[in-house]
Amino acid sequence: MTNEPMLKVENLRKLYPVSKGIIGTLTRQPQLYVHAIDGVSFDIPRGEILALVGESGSGKTTTGLCTLGLTEPTEGNIHLEGENLADLSRARQQKALRRKAQIIFQDPYESLNPRQTVFQAVSEPLEVHHLASTRAEKIEKVTAALEAAGLKPPADFLHRYPQQLSGGQRQRVVIASALVLNPSYLVADEPVSMLDVSIRAEILNLLLNLRDEHNITMVYITHDLASAAYIADRVAVMYLGTIVEIGPAETVLDDPRHPYTKALMSVIPVPNPRQRKKRIVLKGETPNPIDLPTGCRFHPRCPEAIPSCSKTEPKLEDLGDNHQAACLLLKD
Amino acid sequence: MSLLSVKNLSVEYHTDAGVFRAVDQLNFSLEPGRSLGLVGESGCGKTTAMLALMRLLPDAGRIVSGEVLFDGVDLLQLSPAEMLAYRWGKISMVFQGAMNALNPVRTVGSQIGEALKLHKTVPRKEVPDEIDRLLDMVGVTAGSKKQYPHQYSGGMRQRAMIAMALACRSQVIIADEPTTALDVMVQAQILDLLQRLQAELNLAVIIVTHDLGVVAEVCDDVLVMYGGRMAEYADADAVFNQSVHPYTKRLLAAFPDINAPRSELASIPGHPPPLNDLPPGCRFEPRCGVGGEKCTRENPEIIEVAPGHYCSCLLARPEKRSL
Ligand SMILES: Nc1ncnc2c1ncn2[C@@H]1O[C@H](COP(=O)(O)OP(=O)(O)OP(=O)(O)O)[C@@H](O)[C@H]1O
Ligand SMILES: Nc1ncnc2c1ncn2[C@@H]1O[C@H](COP(=O)(O)OP(=O)(O)OP(=O)(O)O)[C@@H](O)[C@H]1O
Ligand code: SF4
Ligand SMILES: [Mg+2]
Ligand SMILES: [Mg+2]
Numbered sequence: 001m002t003n004e005p006m007l008k009v010e011n012l013r014k015l016y017p018v019s020k021g022i023i024g025t026l027t028r029q030p031q032l033y034v035h036a037i038d039g040v041s042f043d044i045p046r047g048e049i050l051a052l053v054g055e056s057g058s059g060k061t062t063t064g065l066c067t068l069g070l071t072e073p074t075e076g077n078i079h080l081e082g083e084n085l086a087d088l089s090r091a092r093q094q095k096a097l098r099r100k101a102q103i104i105f106q107d108p109y110e111s112l113n114p115r116q117t118v119f120q121a122v123s124e125p126l127e128v129h130h131l132a133s134t135r136a137e138k139i140e141k142v143t144a145a146l147e148a149a150g151l152k153p154p155a156d157f158l159h160r161y162p163q164q165l166s167g168g169q170r171q172r173v174v175i176a177s178a179l180v181l182n183p184s185y186l187v188a189d190e191p192v193s194m195l196d197v198s199i200r201a202e203i204l205n206l207l208l209n210l211r212d213e214h215n216i217t218m219v220y221i222t223h224d225l226a227s228a229a230y231i232a233d234r235v236a237v238m239y240l241g242t243i244v245e246i247g248p249a250e251t252v253l254d255d256p257r258h259p260y261t262k263a264l265m266s267v268i269p270v271p272n273p274r275q276r277k278k279r280i281v282l283k284g285e286t287p288n289p290i291d292l293p294t295g296c297r298f299h300p301r302c303p304e305a306i307p308s309c310s311k312t313e314p315k316l317e318d319l320g321d322n323h324q325a326a327c328l329l330l331k332d
Numbered sequence: 333m334s335l336l337s338v339k340n341l342s343v344e345y346h347t348d349a350g351v352f353r354a355v356d357q358l359n360f361s362l363e364p365g366r367s368l369g370l371v372g373e374s375g376c377g378k379t380t381a382m383l384a385l386m387r388l389l390p391d392a393g394r395i396v397s398g399e400v401l402f403d404g405v406d407l408l409q410l411s412p413a414e415m416l417a418y419r420w421g422k423i424s425m426v427f428q429g430a431m432n433a434l435n436p437v438r439t440v441g442s443q444i445g446e447a448l449k450l451h452k453t454v455p456r457k458e459v460p461d462e463i464d465r466l467l468d469m470v471g472v473t474a475g476s477k478k479q480y481p482h483q484y485s486g487g488m489r490q491r492a493m494i495a496m497a498l499a500c501r502s503q504v505i506i507a508d509e510p511t512t513a514l515d516v517m518v519q520a521q522i523l524d525l526l527q528r529l530q531a532e533l534n535l536a537v538i539i540v541t542h543d544l545g546v547v548a549e550v551c552d553d554v555l556v557m558y559g560g561r562m563a564e565y566a567d568a569d570a571v572f573n574q575s576v577h578p579y580t581k582r583l584l585a586a587f588p589d590i591n592a593p594r595s596e597l598a599s600i601p602g603h604p605p606p607l608n609d610l611p612p613g614c615r616f617e618p619r620c621g622v623g624g625e626k627c628t629r630e631n632p633e634i635i636e637v638a639p640g641h642y643c644s645c646l647l648a649r650p651e652k653r654s655l
Contacts, residue, residue, distance in 0.1 A: 055515045166603040196373045197542060201586040202599030223515060226545075229593035253593060267520035268590045269545025273568040275591060276549060281520045285485055 004082050005043040006185055006217040007067055012040045012076035014062050018290055035289045036062040037073075038241035044234075046184075049211055049218040051228035051249070053264070054238035055286050060221045063238075064187040067219065069097045080185060098129055102178035104171075106190035111174045112162040119158040122146065122177045131181065141180055148214065149176035150206050168199030175206065179214075186210070189221040204231050225268050229253050234322075237261045240289050240297045243316070247323030257325040259304045296328060304329060333404055335536055336385075336423070336504055337361035341398030343377070343384045352608035354380040356560045358398070359634070359642075360553075364503065367530055367537040369547030369568070371583075372557035373604050378540045379428055381557075382506050386425050387415055402504075421451060424497035426490065428508040428540070433493065434481040440492045441467070441477030447499040466495045470525060487518035494525065498533075505529075508540040523550050544587050548572055556580050559605050559615040562634060566641035574653070576643040578623070579616050614646060622647065 015033040037059045044050045052060040065071040067078055069085050078085045080101065105111050112121055122142045123132070132138040139158075146154035149172040162170055171191060178186060188207060192200040208231060210216045222228050228235050229249055236246040237260065245258040256262045263280040270276075282301045287293060293300050299309040309328055316324040317331055343355040355377045362368055370378050383389045385400045387407065400407040407418055427433055435443055444463050448454060454462045464474055470491040481489060490510055497505045507526065511519035527550055530537050539551060547554055547568065554571040556564045556579065564577040575581050585598045602619040611617055617627040623646070632644045638653050 055517060168599070168603070197544065197583060198373055198586050198600040199603075200599070201588075201597035202601075204588075204597060205599065224588075225516075226588040226590040226593070229590050230588045230597060249593065253590065264516065265590065267516050269543065269549045270591055271544045271548045271584060271587045271589055272572050272591075273548045273551075274573065279520050279524065281524050282517050283521075285487060285518060286515075 005079075006046040006048075006081060007044040007219075008077075008079040009043070009063075009067060010041050010077040010079075012037050012063065012066060012078065013074045014059075014066060014071070015074045032290050035241045035292055037066070038289075038292075040076075040238075040241070040243055042236055042243065042246060044217055044219070046217055047211060047215040048233045049207075049220055049231055051220045051222060051232035051235045052238055053222055053225055053228045053235060055223060057240075057286055057289065058238040059241040059289075060238055061189055064103065064189055064219055064221055067185075068101045068103055068187060069094070070103070099181060100183050101185045101187075102181060102183040103187040103189060104174055104178050104191050107194050109162075109167075109170065109194070112170055114162050117159050117161055118146070118151075118165075118173050118176075121162075121173060122180050125177055125181050129181065142176075145176040145180040146173075148179050148210065149173070150202075150209075151176065166199070167195050168202050171195060171199075171203050172206065175203075175210075179210070183216065185217045187219045187221065190223075191220075192227065193222070193224070200227070207231060225253075225264055237264065240286065240292065242297065242326070244298065244327070245323075245325040246316070247319070247325075248321065251321055251323045255323075257319060257323070257330060258298075258327050259302050259329075260298050261325070263303070296326075334361035334401075335364050335403060337399075337401045338381075338385060339399040339401070341381065341384060341400065342396045343380050343389065344394050344396050345380075345392045346394065347392055350608055353396075354393070354560050354607055355384065357634075358557075358562055360555050360562075360565060362504065362536045362538065362553075364536050365530060365534040366552045367526075367539060367550060369551030369554045370538060370540045370557065371542060371544060371547050371554065372563075373542060375604060375607075376557045377560040377607075378557060379508055382425060382508060382538070382540060386419055386423060386506070388419070388425070420447070420497075420500045420502065422502055423504040423506065424500055424502035425506040426493040426497065426508060426510055428512075433496075434489060436481055439478050439480055440472075440484065444477075444492075444495055444499050447496050451500045453499060453501055462499075466498050467492075469498065469529075470495045471521070485518075486514050487521060490514070490522050491525065494529070498529070502535075504536045504538070506538040506540065509542075510539065511546060512541070512543070519546070526550065544583060556583070559610065560607055561615065562642065562644055563616065564641075564643045566638075570638070570641045574638075574641075576637050576641070576648050576651075577616075577645045578620050578647075582619075582621075614644075616645075 014037040016036055018032040020029055054060055066073045122145055123138050126132040126138055143154040151157045151172050192203050220231055232249045235249045235252045236243045239260050245261045256265050263282050266280040295310040295312050296314050299305045314326040314328045316326045318324055338360050341358040344351050344353050358381055372378055384395050441463050445459050448459050448462055467477055472491050511522050526537055529535050551568050554568050558579050563579045582600045600619055605615050613628045613630050614632050617623045627646050632646045634642050634644045637643050637648050637651050
């Protein structure tokens with residue numbers, strides 16, 4: 001039981017139908033789909049942080065939402081603490097999930113209601129789920145959550161409005177509202193990208209701390225490989241709805257094997273002009289996920305592509321040390 | 333004499349809540365073919381400083397002192413008519429985010445054509461060819477010139493804005509947060525483009541950003557702003573490897589470095605001071621951590637700690653540096 005991963009995702013697929021419009025319907029055009037996630041599998045052991053890294057539209061948020069039961073997969077299985085989300089009845093699924101799985105969104109300015117005090121915002125989840133019977137119990141739980149989110153002393157913050165908080169403090173309030181239900185699994189979707197550099201570190205350190213002290217399992221979603229490298233135990237690089245490389249953070253960063261990961265690594269700005277390096281700048285932008293390229297979906301932009309790349313779809317290859325990448329050049 | 337030099341520029345905003353100084357005694361200069369990175373946290377006055385030197389401040393903004401010398405001519409003394417030859421003609425600005433200056437109801441190609449005609453950059457009959465040449469130069473495919481701005485991705489819009497600046501034959505391009513909302517790969521494409529133009533056309537480029545990494549990758553010189561003032565100003569190597577100002581040091585310590593993924597990041601507690609209620613001494617003092625009692629009383633002067641390396645910190649002393 002203890003060796004069982006906190007989260008197990010198997011062959012996840014999520015398609016969104018593209019609206020055809022009236023003309024499309026009348027002319028019986030075939031239904032097209034956005035392939036938001038197209039066959040993704042991974043495990044996260046309890047207490048580990050997995051970073052999902054990739055460009056806009058690569059399917060990171062959709063993957064996160066599926067693991068929380070907030071959107072239903074088209075195909076595939078998701079097991080949270082051994083329970084298959086699809087096997088649970090709708091009501092029971094919700095109940096099980098809300099106790100243990102939470103999400104933090106990107107924008108602390110939008111996630112908070114300007115007319116709610118910190119106490120109201122953080123206690124709301126308790127009320128929604130009827131998890132505190134008395135006011136004293138509510139205050140106790142909110143205080144503990146604020147404390148865990150690093151808002152100390154909590155009493156100073158209870159009656160403040162968002163306008164009276166700094167950006168970092170607002171994001172801490174958002175995190176406290178996620179913590180108040182004592183989750184064991186957390187999805188943090190770009191939690192620092194809207195924050196100034198000076199306060200990003202504080203939130204990243206807080207997330208690390210939550211893992212260390214509360215053993216919370218996390219998916220950290222970002223397009224910034226540098227912050228992923230800092231926070232994550234394992235990194236999964238996504239491209240057009242698939243994982244193209246996954247492995248221990250150090251291994252993926254020290255020895256990226258997929259051409260896309262290599263390019264991504266080379267363009268991460270490094271804060272030292274003495275370490276300027278040749279950037280592998282890919283041409284064009286990510287193709288749309290409706291009409292996917294044949295073969296390897298990265299081949300139209302890949303600097304290393306060989307003729308077979310446009311025909312054969314690469315599978316994740318084992319590279320040892322729990323490291324896998326999906327590229328035809330790795331197969332021999 | 334520098335191509336562009338800004339001296340003691342100060343700007344105030346007049347608001348219902350009172351008057352406050354958003355830019356205080358800013359100094360820098362720029363040569364052809366060089367790039368300057370203007371960095372600082374949100375609200376430290378970067379955009380305001382750039383709008384002031386373009387003389388495009390909103391109504392609430394007033395320039396209270398300073399000079400903006402372009403080739404020795406003080407732009408702040410010019411009549412509005414005289415200024416027209418400089419704004420866009422000599423200095424162009426690619427605006428931050430929503431202020432995007434592309435007209436939504438005209439095709440991108442026709443807007444560039446209009447700029448070419450207005451500035452009489454090329455004879456009228458050469459305008460269509462010049463549109464193609466400029467779009468090609470910034471990496472927009474010829475087929476896209478008949479499209480409208482909303483059909484462009486964020487990266488293509490940045491490219492089109494840069495093409496507009498080139499259409500006017502500007503010698504200075506100010507790019508305000510040119511890559512902030514873009515994916516890393518598109519960001520790299522735009523930075524590559526700016527670097528290439530800087531070298532090929534001998535352009536002077538100012539990149540305004542809060543991303544230290546971007547600055548370290550592409551800028552020759554760096555000016556770090558804090559609360560409307562210059563904290564530190566030097567060439568990029570000095571700012572990143574021999575920084576003197578505690579704010580610069582702490583910013584660097586807070587920035588994740590993919591080459592040192594496990595080195596501990598240290599945030600800077602607190603937040604920038606409200607500009608209408610600045611601390612009496614050094615404006616960084618409340619967050620500094622290494623300052624002394626003097627820092628709570630005295631506003632630091634700008635001193636030259638090494639040739640071309642300026643810093644406004646009371647603890648800073650001139651240094652001898654071995655090269
Ligand atoms: N509700 C939806 N209906 C239709 N398409 C959707 C929906 N949600 C997401 N998509 C599409 O699915 C793809 C993956 O989206 P997703 O939001 O998961 O990407 P992401 O990696 O989180 O991107 P970003 O970095 O921009 O947040 C995109 O092409 C997106 O347009
Ligand atoms: N039109 C205006 N009227 C009054 N105050 C303004 C106006 N524009 C900006 N300010 C204020 O002036 C200060 C400097 O703003 P500015 O936009 O120059 O900062 P910035 O460094 O460009 O920030 P960001 O990184 O968020 O773009 C801020 O406190 C801002 O709130
Ligand atoms: S399979 Fe081919 S196209 Fe795909 S990443 Fe590898 S080399 Fe590039
Ligand atoms: Mg997303
Ligand atoms: Mg700005």
